[in-house]
Amino acid sequence: MKDFNYHSAKDSKEASKLASSSSAFLAGGMTTIPSMKLGLATYKDLIDIKNIKKLSGIKVSGKSVTIGAATKHVEVSNSKDVKKAIPSLSSLAEGIGDPQVRNRGTIGGSIANNDPSADYPSACIALNATIHTNERKIEAAKFFKGMFETALKKGELIEAIEFQIPEKSSYQKHPNPASRYAIVGVYVAKHKGDVNVAVTGAKSCVYNDKDMSKALTGNFSSSSIDGMDLDSSEMNSDMHASADFRASLVVTQAKKAVDAC
Amino acid sequence: MGKISLEVNGRKVEKEAPDNTLLSTFLREHLQLTGTHIGCDTSQCGACVVHVDGNSLKSCTALAADINGSKVTTIEGLETNGKMHPMQEAFKKLHGLQCGFCTPGMVMSAVDLLQKNKKPSDAEIRDWLEGNICRCTGYQNIVAAVKEAATKM
Numbered sequence: 001m002k003d004f005n006y007h008s009a010k011d012s013k014e015a016s017k018l019a020s021s022s023s024a025f026l027a028g029g030m031t032t033i034p035s036m037k038l039g040l041a042t043y044k045d046l047i048d049i050k051n052i053k054k055l056s057g058i059k060v061s062g063k064s065v066t067i068g069a070a071t072k073h074v075e076v077s078n079s080k081d082v083k084k085a086i087p088s089l090s091s092l093a094e095g096i097g098d099p100q101v102r103n104r105g106t107i108g109g110s111i112a113n114n115d116p117s118a119d120y121p122s123a124c125i126a127l128n129a130t131i132h133t134n135e136r137k138i139e140a141a142k143f144f145k146g147m148f149e150t151a152l153k154k155g156e157l158i159e160a161i162e163f164q165i166p167e168k169s170s171y172q173k174h175p176n177p178a179s180r181y182a183i184v185g186v187y188v189a190k191h192k193g194d195v196n197v198a199v200t201g202a203k204s205c206v207y208n209d210k211d212m213s214k215a216l217t218g219n220f221s222s223s224s225i226d227g228m229d230l231d232s233s234e235m236n237s238d239m240h241a242s243a244d245f246r247a248s249l250v251v252t253q254a255k256k257a258v259d260a261c
Numbered sequence: 262m263g264k265i266s267l268e269v270n271g272r273k274v275e276k277e278a279p280d281n282t283l284l285s286t287f288l289r290e291h292l293q294l295t296g297t298h299i300g301c302d303t304s305q306c307g308a309c310v311v312h313v314d315g316n317s318l319k320s321c322t323a324l325a326a327d328i329n330g331s332k333v334t335t336i337e338g339l340e341t342n343g344k345m346h347p348m349q350e351a352f353k354k355l356h357g358l359q360c361g362f363c364t365p366g367m368v369m370s371a372v373d374l375l376q377k378n379k380k381p382s383d384a385e386i387r388d389w390l391e392g393n394i395c396r397c398t399g400y401q402n403i404v405a406a407v408k409e410a411a412t413k414m
Contacts, residue, residue: 006263006280006326026327033283033322034303046280048327074316098392099370100307103316104323178305180391 001037008048012055012134012157018047019155025049027070027109030101055108055159060085063165066132069108069158074099076107086127088169088187092119095173097180108158111143114150114205116236117181121206122171125198126187127163134159147204166191168261172253173201176240183241184249188257190220197254202235202246212254222255265325269294270338280326285309287325288335296336296365300394307393310366310373311335317373319392336365339372347413348372348406357406359397367393371407375414381407 006026009015015025023045026032035041049055055070060081067076076082076093083090096102096110096119110120111131123129124140131138134157143151152158166189173185182201189196195216197209215224232247241249265282266275269292276291288294288311297320300308304322311320312334339346348368351357358364367390374381374389381389386407387400395403 001281001283003279003281006324008327008329026324029322029324029327030304033324036281037302046324050327098307099373099389100310100317100319100392101304103318 001033002039002042004036004043005045006048007045008051011052012049012159015047015049015052015157016134016155018045019157020045021154023047025112025157027112028072028101028105030097030105030109031113031115032109049157050106058082064162065089065165066160066162067107068160069111070106071108073097073102073105073107077102085165086163086169088171088189089123089127089163092123092171092187095119095171095175095180107161111161112150112152112158114144114148115181116147116204116206117176117183117185117201118206119171119173119182119185119200122182122185122187122198122200123163124161125206125208126169126171126189126196127166128189128191128196129164130162131158132160132162133157141208144206149205164191170257170260172256172260174249174253184246184253186250186253186257188216188254188261190216190261193217195220199250199254202250204234204236209250209254212251216258220258220261222258225251225254225258227251263326263329265291265329267325267328267330268332270334278325280324282325284311284313284320284323284325284328284333288320288333294335294337298362298365300362300366305392305394306363307366307370307390308363310369310393312369312373315376317370334369336369339368346372348375348410351406351410351413352403355402355406355409357399357403358395359399363393363395363397367395367403371403371410374407375411379414380411383408 056068059066073093129140169189171187173182185200187198197212230247232243235243237243298308300306309321
């Protein structure tokens with residue numbers, strides 16, 4: 001790994017002041033460190049944000065669950081408050097990677113990285129999340145821009161993610177047996193008035209499947225999406241799964257999620 | 262370059278190390294604690310698992326700088342006065358290892374499991390050891406060893 005300067009920021013202000021075009025924020029490091037070791041990314045400065053107290057913790061209000069960006073997956077999966085308010089969110093956190101990854105990896109890191117197969121972006125879309133940064137609030141639907149690409153500007157730091165508590169929800173993924181990343185993951189959330197069907201792993205970026213959302217908003221039953229023939233032309237095809245298999249998996253996982261709600 | 266201050270296996274250590282020093286490198290090359298193994302070096306195999314402030318992590322994917330000030334326990338820190346830890350005893354007794362390369366990480370991960378779940382089921386043990394790979398296909402005996410250790414700890 002190429003050398004860099006390590007900084008531990010005291011607060012968001014210091015973190016964004018240290019940021020430059022050749023820096024990265026370091027949270028759990030579960031992607032940043034392996035990417036740097038493999039030479040896929042190089043930075044002059046790594047700005048550790050884990051020690052900023054304000055960025056950790058979970059708050060539940062009547063309508064929403066707000067999770068600090070540096071909150072670890074294990075904290076979300078163990079939180080009684082999250083389990084009670086949005087059980088599907090705590091089980092999503094429990095299914096990320098392995099225990100050692102969950103002891104380090106953070107929700108903000110996962111979202112900022114926007115891996116096409118990551119779990120948390122689907123939760124943001126399904127649960128109408130608002131991403132709070134040190135500069136503004138961004139709706140999840142406008143946050144995830146493409147493969148590893150988000151609406152974040154250089155030096156902009158995610159501080160918290162606010163999830164809307166749904167009436168019912170479930171996240172079902174078909175994990176890669178080795179990495180536990182989603183080959184396909186579908187997060188179904190029924191809100192008052194509409195249903196979101198957030199899909200991860202299938203395309204280059206998480207998305208809300210409009211056809212399934214419409215069908216389920218009309219009739220919230222797995223039978224209403226049974227046999228739906230999704231367009232696989234933009235779906236990923238790799239050694240783990242072909243595009244057609246992924247298209248079929250999206251429907252299967254969505255049905256499972258609806259049945260589990 | 263910065264000063265790394267840690268408590269490793271109950272002993273305070275302070276060393277200068279470049280900022281890009283991984284915890285696994287710091288333990289093996291700066292402290293000569295070579296019980297922590299480096300297998301895949303891509304945070305998949307789990308041979309490098311150690312405990313930091315009581316929780317297991319993969320030391321090949323943590324910077325020494327970023328855990329500065331923490332308490333670290335490695336496989337060398339498990340024994341007491343030359344007596345093996347119950348988890349190590351159980352791995353030995355039930356042949357929970359063949360070549361032994363994955364064993365330090367397996368043991369450290371399993372000890373963390375029993376800290377959090379005193380009586381895990383077979384399924385819970387297998388689920389927890391998700392991030393530890395054994396290529397001698399010794400999982401049956403590893404699970405048996407963790408169950409045995411659970412009765413002794």
